[in-house]
Amino acid sequence: MTVSIHPIRGLPEIEAGDDLAGMLANAIAVAxxxxxxxxxxxxxxxxxxxxxxxxxxxxxDNDYRRVVDEQAVEVLxxxxxxxxxxxxxxxxxxNAGVDRSNTxxxxxxxxxxxxxRSAHRLRQSLSRLTGIDLPVxxxxxxxxxxxxxxxxxAIGVSGIEAILDLRGTADxxxxxxxxxxxxxxxxxxxxxDLVMGKSxxxxxxxxxxxxxxxxxxxAADLIRPASEDLFR
Amino acid sequence: MTVSIHPIRGLPEIEAGDDLAGMLANAIAVAxxxxxxxxxxxxxxxxxxxxxxxxxxxxxDNDYRRVVDEQAVEVLxxxxxxxxxxxxxxxxxxNAGVDRSNTxxxxxxxxxxxxxRSAHRLRQSLSRLTGIDLPVxxxxxxxxxxxxxxxxxAIGVSGIEAILDLRGTADxxxxxxxxxxxxxxxxxxxxxDLVMGKSxxxxxxxxxxxxxxxxxxxAADLIRPASEDLFR
Numbered sequence: 001m002t003v004s005i006h007p008i009r010g011l012p013e014i015e016a017g018d019d020l021a022g023m024l025a026n027a028i029a030v031a032x033x034x035x036x037x038x039x040x041x042x043x044x045x046x047x048x049x050x051x052x053x054x055x056x057x058x059x060x061d062n063d064y065r066r067v068v069d070e071q072a073v074e075v076l077x078x079x080x081x082x083x084x085x086x087x088x089x090x091x092x093x094x095n096a097g098v099d100r101s102n103t104x105x106x107x108x109x110x111x112x113x114x115x116x117r118s119a120h121r122l123r124q125s126l127s128r129l130t131g132i133d134l135p136v137x138x139x140x141x142x143x144x145x146x147x148x149x150x151x152x153x154a155i156g157v158s159g160i161e162a163i164l165d166l167r168g169t170a171d172x173x174x175x176x177x178x179x180x181x182x183x184x185x186x187x188x189x190x191x192x193d194l195v196m197g198k199s200x201x202x203x204x205x206x207x208x209x210x211x212x213x214x215x216x217x218x219a220a221d222l223i224r225p226a227s228e229d230l231f232r
Numbered sequence: 233m234t235v236s237i238h239p240i241r242g243l244p245e246i247e248a249g250d251d252l253a254g255m256l257a258n259a260i261a262v263a264x265x266x267x268x269x270x271x272x273x274x275x276x277x278x279x280x281x282x283x284x285x286x287x288x289x290x291x292x293d294n295d296y297r298r299v300v301d302e303q304a305v306e307v308l309x310x311x312x313x314x315x316x317x318x319x320x321x322x323x324x325x326x327n328a329g330v331d332r333s334n335t336x337x338x339x340x341x342x343x344x345x346x347x348x349r350s351a352h353r354l355r356q357s358l359s360r361l362t363g364i365d366l367p368v369x370x371x372x373x374x375x376x377x378x379x380x381x382x383x384x385x386a387i388g389v390s391g392i393e394a395i396l397d398l399r400g401t402a403d404x405x406x407x408x409x410x411x412x413x414x415x416x417x418x419x420x421x422x423x424x425d426l427v428m429g430k431s432x433x434x435x436x437x438x439x440x441x442x443x444x445x446x447x448x449x450x451a452a453d454l455i456r457p458a459s460e461d462l463f464r
Contacts, residue, residue, distance in 0.1 A: 003237040003426050013404075077462040084462060092378040101412070102404050141412075145377050145463035146324045148456045149395045149415025151422070153379070163381045172245075172334050172433050180333070180373075182425070183381025190383070191423035193414070194235050194442060201404050210426060224380045230309040230316060231377035231463055 001209050006033055007195040008041075008204035016053035021125030024204055028130075033206050040135045040207045041126065042192035045155055046102055046109055047203040048118050048138055054110040055103065064100065067108055071096035076232070087111060090223040091155060093142045111140065115156030116218040123158040135159030135214065139189040145231065152193035154185035154219045161185075162217030183222060184212050233441050238265055239427040240273075240436035248285035253357030256436055260362070265438050272367045272439045273358065274424035277387055278334055278341055279435040280350050280370055286342040287335065296332065299340055303328035308464070319343060322455040323387060325374045343372065347388030348450040355390040367391030367446065371421040377463065384425035386417035386451045393417075394449030415454060416444050 010027045014020060024043070028035050035041070049055060058064045065081075072085035076092060085096040089111065097111040112118045119136040126134045138156030143149075154162065166180040192205035226232050242259045246252060256275070260267050267273070281287060290296045297313075304317035308324060317328040321343065329343040344350040351368040358366045370388030375381075386394065398412040424437035458464050 001239070001427065003423075005235040005237070005423070007233070079462060082462075104405060141414075144415075146456055146461060147385070147415065147418070147454050149413045149418065149454060151415050151418050173336060181381045182373075183376075183379065183383050184426075186379070186381065186383050187422040187425050190419040191235075191237070191426055193419050194416075194423055194444075195233065212426075222379050222381060224378055228380075229378060230311060230314075 001211060003191075003207065003209040005191055005195050006031065006206045006208065007202045008206060009202055011047065011203055014047045014050040014203075016050065016055070018051045020047060020051040021122050021129060024122070025126055025129040027204070028206060035126075035130055035132045035134050035206060036208065037132055038208065038210070039132070040137060040160060040188060040210055040212070041122075041204060042137045042139060042188060042207060043122065043204045044196065045112055045115060045138050045140050046099070048112050048115070048122070048156070049109045050103075052112055052118065054112050055107050056110060057106055058100070058108050059106070064098070064108060067110075068095045068098045071098050071110060089115065089155070090220065091142075093140070097140060111155065112138065116158065116220055117156075119156035119158035119219075133159060137185050137188050137192070138219070139192065141193075152189040152196075154189045154222065157185050157217050157219045157221075159214060160217055161213050161215035162219060162221040164212065185217065185219065186222065188212070233443060235423075235439060235441040237423055237427050238263065238438045238440065239434045240438060241434055243279065243435055246279045246282040246435075248282065248287070250283045252279060252283040253354050253361060256354070257358055257361040259436070260438060267358075267362055267364045267366050267438060268440065269364055270440065270442070271364070272369060272392060272420060272442055272444070273354075273436060274369045274371060274420060274428075274439060275354065275436045276428065277344055277347060277370050277372050278331070280344050280347070280354070280388070281341045282335075284344055284350065286344050287339050288342060289338055290332070290340045291338070296330070296340060299342075300327045300330045303330050303342060321347065321387070322452065323374075325372070329372060343387065344370065348390065348452055349388075351388035351390035351451075365391060369417050369420050369424070370451070371424065373425075384421040384428075386421045386454065389417050389449050389451045389453075391446060392449055393445050393447035394451060394453040396444065417449065417451065418454065420444070
């Protein structure tokens with residue numbers, strides 16, 4: 001089955017209190033995309049945070065560092081201006097997710113307070129507006145240890161499994177796939193970024209043709225417990 | 233622009249010395265996909281390693297551990313049967329990339345000796361066979377610190393930039409994007425896995441509609457130098 005990834009354009013600059021679901025439903029309809037049953041909607045957290053007013057004012061670089069420290073539950077590493085921190089959600093990322101790009105001068109965007117709930121509410125509203133139960137993945141752009149460059153990952157999920165558990169299924173030689181849990185929503189987030197870009201003003205993408213199972217996954221499922229983590 | 237991801241099916245079990253490029257060109261043609269200029273071909277390293285005979289026999293679990301230790305240049309962590317190791321290529325991954333799934337009983341598949349070269353040779357052969365200069369991304373499935381689940385990443389690249397460097401470009405508010413290097417080939421690898429799966433016998437995917445820049449990227453570009461790495 002072919003998978004297609006469609007950019008969702010035409011959203012205005014999002015302000016606190018905006019009806020993001022309504023704007024997305026409209027933009028999807030204007031693009032002639034439906035939506036259709038089986039589609040998955042991917043939305044960058046930036047517009048979710050703006051709509052939810054998870055935005056703060058910052059006066060200067062020192063103030064920015066203060067906000068990062070506020071948003072960090074634990075600082076894992078600090079080098080120069082870069083802080084790798086665990087957020088209260090459990091994500092480990094640069095600057096505790098506080099972002100000064102693509103936002104008004106003098107402001108910084110924070111992560112949504114509860115991104116899984118944000119995804120769930122968007123999904124509920126979109127279902128009311130469109131008649132389609134559309135799984136939603138909210139994304140952010142994270143760095144990785146060991147590998148250069150950033151990739152988009154899922155920080156909020158509703159309506160789809162976060163992890164595809166292939167353990168217990170057989171490979172093509174009948175051998176049991178022992179340790180194969182695929183972070184399917186992270187792959188969906190990365191795929192969506194291929195049409196979203198960083199400065200192109202495309203805050204969402206519709207993915208069509210996925211065979212990913214519907215379910216009650218949450219991005220919180222992706223957080224590796226500290227006891228299982230060899231790199232904490 | 234819409235991006236589409238097409239599974240490439242119908243390859244037989246690959247043996248050492250097989251003409252993988254010829255088989256892929258044939259499968260792409262049979263699927264009615266061309267290829268067309270601008271397409272990118274993603275291939276799991278499993279079939280590349282098999283064609284190049286980067287396969288070893290293993291008698292039992294102890295022998296498997298011996299092979300893993302052989303393939304490891306440095307062991308970062310060890311817990312039970314799991315070894316996180318750096319390979320001679322510089323990749324840091326589980327079991328130094330030695331894989332017993334989707335291979336004949338009594339064998340294990342190693343990483344290609346030089347995956348960037350493998351990608352380059354595939355691209356050259358496909359160019360001869362199809363008349364299209366088709367960028368090639370060779371993938372493997374890696375775990376990540378902190379996040380549960382595996383994702384596909386690029387371990388070999390030819391004909392495309394590995395990292396999309398947005399530094400110096402402006403965001404939608406005119407603010408310079410200071411530290412935005414996107415690991416575009418890792419996002420391509422993850423996207424391709426959405427149609428490849430792990431046990432479905434689909435070893436390749438064709439991606440159409442990407443705006444990723446052609447270039448001389450290598451997967452080696454993705455390896456973060458130890459001096460820059462906060463988690464070594």
